[in-house]
Amino acid sequence: MAYDVVVIGTGPGGYVCAIRAAQLGLKTAVVEKDKTFGGTCLNVGCIPSKALLHASHLFEEAAEDFDKMGIKLSAPKLDLSQMMKFKQEGVDGNVKGVDFLFKKNKVDAYIGKGKIAAPGKVEVSTGNGKTETIETKAIVIATGSDVARLPGIEIDEKRVVSSTGALELSKVPERLFVVGAGVIGLELGSVWRRLGSKVEVVEFLDRIIPGMDGEIARAFQRILEKQGIKFRLSSKVAAIDAKGKTLKISVEPAAGGKAETLEADVALVAIGRVPYTEGLGLAEAGVKLDNKKRVIVDDRFKTNVQGIYAIGDVIAGPMLAHKAEDEGIAAAEILAGRAGIVNHDAIPNVIYTSPEVASVGKTEEELKSEGVAYRVGKFPFTANGRAKVNRTTEGFVKILADDKTDRVLGVHIIGADAGTLIAEVTLAMEFGASAEDIARTCHAHPTLSEAVKEAALAVDKRAIHM
Ligand code: FAD
Numbered sequence: 001m002a003y004d005v006v007v008i009g010t011g012p013g014g015y016v017c018a019i020r021a022a023q024l025g026l027k028t029a030v031v032e033k034d035k036t037f038g039g040t041c042l043n044v045g046c047i048p049s050k051a052l053l054h055a056s057h058l059f060e061e062a063a064e065d066f067d068k069m070g071i072k073l074s075a076p077k078l079d080l081s082q083m084m085k086f087k088q089e090g091v092d093g094n095v096k097g098v099d100f101l102f103k104k105n106k107v108d109a110y111i112g113k114g115k116i117a118a119p120g121k122v123e124v125s126t127g128n129g130k131t132e133t134i135e136t137k138a139i140v141i142a143t144g145s146d147v148a149r150l151p152g153i154e155i156d157e158k159r160v161v162s163s164t165g166a167l168e169l170s171k172v173p174e175r176l177f178v179v180g181a182g183v184i185g186l187e188l189g190s191v192w193r194r195l196g197s198k199v200e201v202v203e204f205l206d207r208i209i210p211g212m213d214g215e216i217a218r219a220f221q222r223i224l225e226k227q228g229i230k231f232r233l234s235s236k237v238a239a240i241d242a243k244g245k246t247l248k249i250s251v252e253p254a255a256g257g258k259a260e261t262l263e264a265d266v267a268l269v270a271i272g273r274v275p276y277t278e279g280l281g282l283a284e285a286g287v288k289l290d291n292k293k294r295v296i297v298d299d300r301f302k303t304n305v306q307g308i309y310a311i312g313d314v315i316a317g318p319m320l321a322h323k324a325e326d327e328g329i330a331a332a333e334i335l336a337g338r339a340g341i342v343n344h345d346a347i348p349n350v351i352y353t354s355p356e357v358a359s360v361g362k363t364e365e366e367l368k369s370e371g372v373a374y375r376v377g378k379f380p381f382t383a384n385g386r387a388k389v390n391r392t393t394e395g396f397v398k399i400l401a402d403d404k405t406d407r408v409l410g411v412h413i414i415g416a417d418a419g420t421l422i423a424e425v426t427l428a429m430e431f432g433a434s435a436e437d438i439a440r441t442c443h444a445h446p447t448l449s450e451a452v453k454e455a456a457l458a459v460d461k462r463a464i465h466m
């Protein structure tokens with residue numbers, strides 16, 4: 001049977017693309033090599049990590065904060081296998097949801113590894129050496145990404161783990177060693193610290209979360225250190241010896257020098273992710289990759305080969321589920337003859353630690369290096385009424401606006417619910433709003449969002465509660 005579109009991969013990029021294509025009347029199929037739909041995000045990424053972040057946060061709150069509000073409990077006890085069950089139920093519910101949506105939208109699903117046999121032909125290995133060839137007008141590559149590995153360090157997913165193993169440890173490690181102070185290291189490091197691990201993070205660079213606004217990153221590091229996470233910056237892991245009962249980790253200065261040996265029970269390698277195109281037949285099909293092995297596409301998600309498109313983690317840009325989804329929608333609309341676009345300048349980024357960290361648009365460092373004249377408005381949560389009563393006063397909102405036009409160029413928030421607060425300013429940026437527009441918008445009282453309004457007022461040096 002011939003399709004209009006075959007999407008390879010059912011992560012947030014692929015499944016959303018397929019559903020939108022079907023909504024637009026295109027005959028659509030997906031190909032998925034794994035047992036369940038939903039890709040990295042639903043199975044071993046966003047969803048399970050947020051389940052554990054939520055549960056471990058409440059565990060810590062119950063132990064440390066409830067009595068301050070007059071809620072007396074005996075010390076909470078951890079039932080890790082029940083917490084893992086809770087996580088898995090969240091995953092299963094989401095994964096089943098994708099299956100339901102495929103059926104509802106009449107998207108055909110082929111289970112097996114997909115390979116591009118030629119433009120217009122996808123070969124699916126359905127097991128036991130059998131293959132099935134599907135014909136299609138267009139192919140969308142949505143094969144996502146995989147864990148980046150350190151040369152010479154084997155990930156066994158038991159003691160030396162990637163994020164996947166760190167989401168299903170059967171016991172709280174006494175000492176958790178994290179390689180990489182990026183999003184995964186800090187989110188999953190936070191989970192296990194809250195559940196009782198001593199956490200130490202080694203980072204190659206001289207700062208945490210590269211790419212994030214520097215002032216926010218410094219504040220974030222101080223908060224995490226106060227929570228008990230240790231950092232070794234400008235350092236690298238030379239080797240991990242897993243022969244004995246405890247791991248022996250050899251750490252040396254990033255610039256080279258004397259190595260030190262540290263001991264840990266579990267090591268989490270979280271040094272980034274790499275595009276996944278293994279066995280897809282891209283070289284044979286003539287699809288070009290860039291120097292980071294990402295599929296090269298134009299602004300309409302077209303590769304250099306007629307009829308082959310790509311979206312999500314496998315192409316350039318931030319490796320985020322919502323970026324993949326929006327690209328999936330845009331690609332489907334383009335295939336249906338519409339004008340699908342994604343504004344890559346207004347993609348929010350959230351780290352779901354406590355407090356959360358969220359940003360959209362340019363950092364102060366980027367504006368400086370681009371020579372853009374800007375003004376800064378900042379407002380601390382210590383001066384926000386709702387944060388005061390909730391005792392969530394850590395952090396601040398920072399708005400960067402163009403010096404002449406007042407247009408919002410970037411917003412960076414560290415504080416409770418930052419991931420929700422960022423939505424308002426992302427919308428503002430989509431509409432080309434000025435800081436004055438945000439400042440003149442009525443914000444409900446008492447809410448944390450008033451800190452966003454005050455930061456916008458602060459751009460013009462007229463915050464009220466400071
Ligand atoms: P993927 O989700 O990786 O899906 C690709 C799919 O393609 C997979 O199902 C794979 O099996 C399939 N596939 C690959 N090759 C083939 C083939 N040849 N044939 C058939 N099928 C194939 N992002 C956020 O925005 N928010 C978060 O909170 C967040 N948390 C994360 C936490 C962790 C621990 C990790 C690892 C990632 C997290 N991410 C988060 C990133 C997010 O998961 C990815 O950006 C997102 O999943 C990318 O979507 P995708 O559709 O491009 O690819």
Ligand code: NAI
Pocket residue numbers: 150179180181182183184185187202203204205208209210235236237270271272273318319320349350351352
């Ligand atoms: P990352 O790119 O966020 O961070 C990797 C860190 O490791 C960087 O700070 C880097 O400098 C450091 N590093 C690299 N090599 C190193 C080495 N040899 N020794 C020590 N440090 C080293 O990658 P991470 O955390 O693995 O996450 C992968 C992707 O998953 C992210 O890019 C993100 O887009 C996505 N993700 C998103 C989440 C969210 O949106 N909340 C949550 C988790 C993941």
